[in-house]
Amino acid sequence: MSLPRNQPRCGVCTSKLVKNGKTSAGRTRWRCKHCGASTTKSRTDITRKAEFDAFQHWLAGTQAQGGYTIPRRTFRHRIRWCWNVAPALTPTGEVHDQIMLDGTYFNGWCVLIAFTGRHVINWQYTDAEKRASWTALLEHIPAPKAAIVDGNGPLQTIVKKHWPTTRIQRCFFHIRQRGNTHLTRNPTLPANKELLALYKALMDVRALDKAAAWTAAFASWEAKWQSFLKHRTYAEKSTIRPAHVSPNQQWWYTHIRTRRAWKLLANLIRDDELFTWLKLAEDGVIISRTTNPLEGGPNKAIKDFLRAHRGLSAPHAVTAITWLLYHRTEHPKDAWQFVKPTDWAEPNKRRIPPRTDTGRSETNALYGTSFSVEDGTGIRKGWGGRSG
Incomplete structure (x- = not known):
């Protein structure tokens, strides 16, 4: 908005x-x-612009409210109208080589973010990562060549539905994290030790020939421990049922955690979501193999902001994070352009009429004209503080 x-x-x-x-x-x-x-x-207008600039500076930094030259209460009073302003994002329709997708939680909310590795494309607020919220985010973005995801089930389903031509790359960091969850960092079984070594070796694969060698080593592990993976435990009176076993189940796999760690890698190889970044590099398309730029970029900025500005209400936190994400888009406009004079207009305060009915007929006639016996200010006797 230009100044007059x-x-x-x-x-x-x-x-x-x-x-x-x-x-x-x-x-x-x-x-x-x-x-x-x-x-x-x-x-x-000049006064409001100065207040709005101070508001934006406070959002972008870690300084406390009023940590400039005025008290906190005065600062909050001056910027209270700034919470009415929110930026509007205009889709560009640009097709990107890669888009990283992830959600982060705050104050009972979840914000889903689409990130190219350098700038934010779009975001969506929701209560949890579910199909409807991911659909609302992806349907406004053209399908990229590759999508880097962390393994969220609803997300992968929606990506395959709305972006059928997009290749999926699972984040290596989240794969390794899942491996540690299933196998622990110090497994005791020989099969688990060998499988954890394969998880660790996966991080060193940086060429297609090494990827083929790793896949062969994983196939050898499957052949070696095939019978081990099929071990079963049958229900008896003295058998303790694990938490994942239903009451009517007659048997279950003994090494369930080993099977989960094995199934994770087997499914990634089957769906061709493990070495997508290497195969696209052969065609000249360079993408990331992790969502670390998103985790260490917008997600970290959101966490740092909420940590520095504790106590924000949920609506204020949503507004602040919207500004934070908008300033990380490719070509953000001047924030003052989103301000309208109606944003700083003072709301009309509703005046409460005085109550003329006291509830007692003998005092209604005296209301506003004389003292009332209910006020306790009538004729008194004695001396306060004196006994006797």
Whole structure:
């Protein structure tokens, strides 16, 4: 929003005013040459812009409210209208080589973010990562060549539905994290030790020939421990049922955690989601193998902001995070362009009429004209503090 020119007019005859010195407070005095009226003018737009700039500076930093030159309460009072302003994101329709997708939780909310590795494309607020919320985010974004995801089930389903031509790359960091969850960091079984070594070796694969060697080593592990993976435990009276076993189940796999760690890698190889980044590199398309740029970029910025500005209400946190994400888009506009004069307009305060009915007929006639016996201010006897 552009600032108007400093050409005030007379409030009496609407003629243009001219400068006529300054007041004792240093403000410019204006005088009408037509009728002689003198006045001073205040520029509300300039004042509001200064307040909005302070609001934006506070959001972008880690300084406490009012940590500048004014008390906190004064600062909150001045910027209270700034929470009414929110940026509007205009889709560009650009097709990207890669888009990283992830959600982060805060104050009972979840924000889903689409990130190219350098800038934010779009975001969506929801209560949890589910199909409807992922659909609302992806349907406004053209299908990229590759999507880097962390393994969220609803997300992968929606990606395959709305972006059928997009290749999926599972984040290596989350794969390794899942392996540690299933196998622990110090497994005791020989099969688990060998499988954990394969998880660790996966992080060193950086070429297609090494990827083929790793896949062969994983196939050898499957052949070696095939019978081990099929071990079963049958239900008996003295058998303790694990938490994942239903009451009517007659048997279950003994090494369930080993099977989960094995199934994770087997499914990734089957769906061709493990070495997508290497195969696309052969065609000249360079993508990331992890969502670390998103985790260490927008997600970390959100966590750091909420940690520095504790105590925000949920609506204020949503507004602040919206500004934080908008400033990480490719070409953000000046924030002042989203401000309208109606945003800083003071709401009309509803006046509460005085209560004239006290509930007792003998005092209604005296209300507002004399003291009442209910006030306790009638004729008194004695001396306060004196006994006897």
